[in-house]
Each structure stands twice: as structure tokens, then as C-alpha cells.
Amino acid sequence: MKEKQAKETPERTGKLTAVLALATLISAFGSSFQYGYNVAVINSPALYMKAFYNDTYLERYSRPMEESFLTLLWSLSVSMYPFGGFFGSLMVAPLVNKLGRKGTLLFNNIFSIVPAVMMGVSEISKSYEIIIVARFIVGICAGLSSNVVPMYLGEISPKNLRGAIGIVPQLFITIGILSAQVLGIRNILGNDTGWTLMLGLTAIPAVIELLLLPFFPESPRYMLIQRGDEKIAKKGLQRLRGCEDVDAELSEMRLEDQSERAEGRLSVLALLSKRSLRWQLVSIVVMNMGQQLSGVNAIYYYADSIYAQAGVKSNDIQYVTVGTGAVNVVMTIAAVFIVEATGRRLLLLSGFLICCAASALLTVALKFQDSVAWMPYISISCVIIYVIGHAIGPSPIPYVVTTEMFRQSARPAAFMVAGSVHWLSNFTVGLVFPFLERGLGAFSFIIFSCICLVTLVYIWVVVPETKNQTFLEISQVFAKRNKVQIKLGDSDLPLTKVGDVGSDGEKVTAF
Numbered sequence: 001m002k003e004k005q006a007k008e009t010p011e012r013t014g015k016l017t018a019v020l021a022l023a024t025l026i027s028a029f030g031s032s033f034q035y036g037y038n039v040a041v042i043n044s045p046a047l048y049m050k051a052f053y054n055d056t057y058l059e060r061y062s063r064p065m066e067e068s069f070l071t072l073l074w075s076l077s078v079s080m081y082p083f084g085g086f087f088g089s090l091m092v093a094p095l096v097n098k099l100g101r102k103g104t105l106l107f108n109n110i111f112s113i114v115p116a117v118m119m120g121v122s123e124i125s126k127s128y129e130i131i132i133v134a135r136f137i138v139g140i141c142a143g144l145s146s147n148v149v150p151m152y153l154g155e156i157s158p159k160n161l162r163g164a165i166g167i168v169p170q171l172f173i174t175i176g177i178l179s180a181q182v183l184g185i186r187n188i189l190g191n192d193t194g195w196t197l198m199l200g201l202t203a204i205p206a207v208i209e210l211l212l213l214p215f216f217p218e219s220p221r222y223m224l225i226q227r228g229d230e231k232i233a234k235k236g237l238q239r240l241r242g243c244e245d246v247d248a249e250l251s252e253m254r255l256e257d258q259s260e261r262a263e264g265r266l267s268v269l270a271l272l273s274k275r276s277l278r279w280q281l282v283s284i285v286v287m288n289m290g291q292q293l294s295g296v297n298a299i300y301y302y303a304d305s306i307y308a309q310a311g312v313k314s315n316d317i318q319y320v321t322v323g324t325g326a327v328n329v330v331m332t333i334a335a336v337f338i339v340e341a342t343g344r345r346l347l348l349l350s351g352f353l354i355c356c357a358a359s360a361l362l363t364v365a366l367k368f369q370d371s372v373a374w375m376p377y378i379s380i381s382c383v384i385i386y387v388i389g390h391a392i393g394p395s396p397i398p399y400v401v402t403t404e405m406f407r408q409s410a411r412p413a414a415f416m417v418a419g420s421v422h423w424l425s426n427f428t429v430g431l432v433f434p435f436l437e438r439g440l441g442a443f444s445f446i447i448f449s450c451i452c453l454v455t456l457v458y459i460w461v462v463v464p465e466t467k468n469q470t471f472l473e474i475s476q477v478f479a480k481r482n483k484v485q486i487k488l489g490d491s492d493l494p495l496t497k498v499g500d501v502g503s504d505g506e507k508v509t510a511f
């Protein structure tokens, strides 16, 4: 144990070399950016795309599409994306071991370029089915990259930079959302001639990544441990660190590998049946469901229709949408600085509280918008406050806490569970929200408000602060709830500090 803790404090501090910085930027732009871009891309051109669906149907069957069928097709077009994401996240483990981390990122671009072409030709070939299928495939791309980029970056960066570099993917996701919102402005591409191009543009980051990433090293850790190729691992590490002497870090990798092997790996099934981890597991499931079912992606998928409902003038909607995207980027940057100071629990609680209040107030504002002239401003403020609340806590923290509640041996399985819950909840919101909106109108947000409240209460009662806690301390908090005894010196519970977000490379994450 002593040895492990000594290792935790780095004697040498790694520099941010040009190779490392460029590899980070290229993989985050090539993969994470696309994830965010495809979340928001169908929002602005929704009107024109629906008209295309309707026209196509009219031409084929000589009668206009029924309203309810159009709603169904549209919510499928939106939600096939997170549904594909679910499949993508299940494909992570086999692919990263077979093709490597960089290899998977390169391979993954098939799932981006093929659907980009499909979406680009959908209008000419007069088929909305193509769009729906393409959304599923590009979802696979997102599911894969949401896991593999953090893994690749975690493995190529030196310990002291892992935390900072670990934020870069999340930042590029929000930048991707913002870019799609900017391109969606009516005068740019959000019009009846531009939308196919806008959907197809996702191929550009993919092509850039395909052209540039091959010049950067594969994860040295993967080359050394999975492939046993010491020479390439060493060469890659030398380029990443910008110095010749990397033997210490290589042997450190080997040591880590041995201790991980000794611990063994917990399968998902074993995790589900492990009593001492039961409430930790329930907690990450609740937090990931709360994160998605609180409706954050409803705002990005359907922003324009929400603002239209809130009485914003149709020409102003695009700018309000861009404004929310910008707030999201700024708050994501801010969250990086706040999270280490305040701890996780406070941010989660205040984030969900803000979202709960904002969506409740939004319901009221929507209800009275016809009778009071300035209500649209209140509605817009509510959405922006909601986005701020979500960006400081519910968006980034569940991922941090999942890393901290589980040890190395259980973490891949825990992330697999968290990732599946994340994508399936995301899918549910994408599919159900248009029907909610049609059926309940203003009151659809009351549901999100309640979900935030329930999650808030759960966190208040069950989830302990995990910042700067050892794994033993965290499991002792949970021990009573799990009705298990914690014995000191139990080999199951080593005293490793888990305060550092990016403290290991075997993380599988999903945003």
C-alpha cells in the first residue's frame, strides 16, 4: 500500500509537449466535437426537415402525412442518435483492445463519414428513412468516441496533466453544440437549402482526424501492456514527453499493470451481485438517470420549439439558441475551477436545485405568457439558468463520482452500467419529449422539475462527499446502507486516494 501511495505523488512533472497538445486537440476536435455537433444539428433545421418529410410522403403516397406520424418520425430522427450511442458504448471494450485507442478513433470515423454522406444525399434520393438510419450510425460514432477519447487522452498524458486534459473532451462537446447552433442561423445554413449540407458537415472533423491523427503515437500503455511491443511503446512515449529518458514511466506502467492484474476485473454481472457495492451502483444509476431525464438534451434537441412555445419571436429564436450554447461553454470552463474547491456533493445538490427551480418557474412562465407581455423574457431566463445549473453539477459530476466510488477492478463494469443508463435515458427523453410537449404543453417541464427534485433528495440522503476521500472512507459510509461489515486490512479495500479526477487511464466514460 505504501508503495502505491508514494507513486501517487509524481516526482517528475510531465510537460505539455507539442505532440501531446496536438494529439489532444486533434482527437477532441475529430471525435468529441462531432458528438456535440450532432446533438444540436437537427434543432435549427427541424422545420425544413419536417417539411421535407411531409413533401416526400405526399409525393410517394399522394396524401399529406398525418400530424402524429410526422411527430413520430421526427422524434425517431432525433432519438436514433442516443440509441446508436447505446450500441456504440457497448462496442467500446472489444474495439479498444483489438484496434487500440488511436486505432479505434480512426476506425470510428467510418461511423461518421458514411452517415454524413447518407444525410447529404437524403434530399436528392427523396428518403427520410436514410436520415433516420444515418442518425443511428452517427450515434454509434458518438457512443464510441464519448468513451475512447477520454481513455486515449488519459493514457497519453502525464499524471500531473491528466485532470486538465481530461476536461478537454467535455469542452469540445459543448463547443460542438455551439458550432451547430451558430451554423443553424437562418442566414447561414439553417434554411431549406442549407440543411443537408449542415448535416453532412460532420464529415469534416472526421476527415481531418483521419488525415492527421495517424502521425501521432498510439497509447504507449496499450502498446506495452496489450500488445507487448516495448519498442513502439518507448518511441511513442519519447515523442509524447519530448525527452529520451522514459524508462521510469515505462516500468511504472508495468507495475500498475501487475497490481491491476492481481486485483482482477469485476464483470458487470459480478458487480450487480456484489453486496458491498450495491448502493454505490444504485447511486450512479440514479445520478445518470437524473442527469439525462432532467431534460437537458431536450433543450438542445428541441431548443427552437421550446423557445417558440415560450413566445420568443421566430426570428430571434436562433440568437437565443446560440446564446444558451455560449453560456454552456463558459460554464463548463468555470466548472473545472469550481469542482476542486467546493467538492462534488454541493455542486450536485445546487445544480439539481437550480434546474428544479428553473423548470418549475418555466412552467409558470409558459402558463402566463399570453396574459403578461414580458413573460418571454422570464422564460428565456429560466432556460439559461437551467443550462447554468446543469453545467456546474449534473452534467460533469456524475462522471467524476463514478470514477471515485469504484476501484480499478470494478470501474470498467461501473462505467459500462453508467454509460448504458446514460444513453438509454438520453434516448427516452429524445423520443418522448415531442409527445410530452404536444400532450402537456407548458406542463411538460413540471415533469423535469420533479425528476430533478427526486434526484436531489436521493443525493441529499445517500451520496456522500467523495472529494479527497480514500476509497475505504467512502465504502465505510456505504457499509451501513449495504449492511456489510468493513474489516480493516481486507484485501478488497486498499487505501488509495481517489481525490484526483483523472487518476487512471483505464476509465471508460460516457457523457
Ligand SMILES: *[C@@H]1O[C@H](CO)[C@@H](O)[C@H](O)[C@H]1NC(C)=O
Pocket: 054, 055, 064, 065, 066, 067, 070
Ligand atoms: C403537409 O403538407 C400539406 C400540404 O403542403 C399540408 O396541408 C399539411 O398540413 C402538412 N402536414 C403536416 C403534418 O405538417
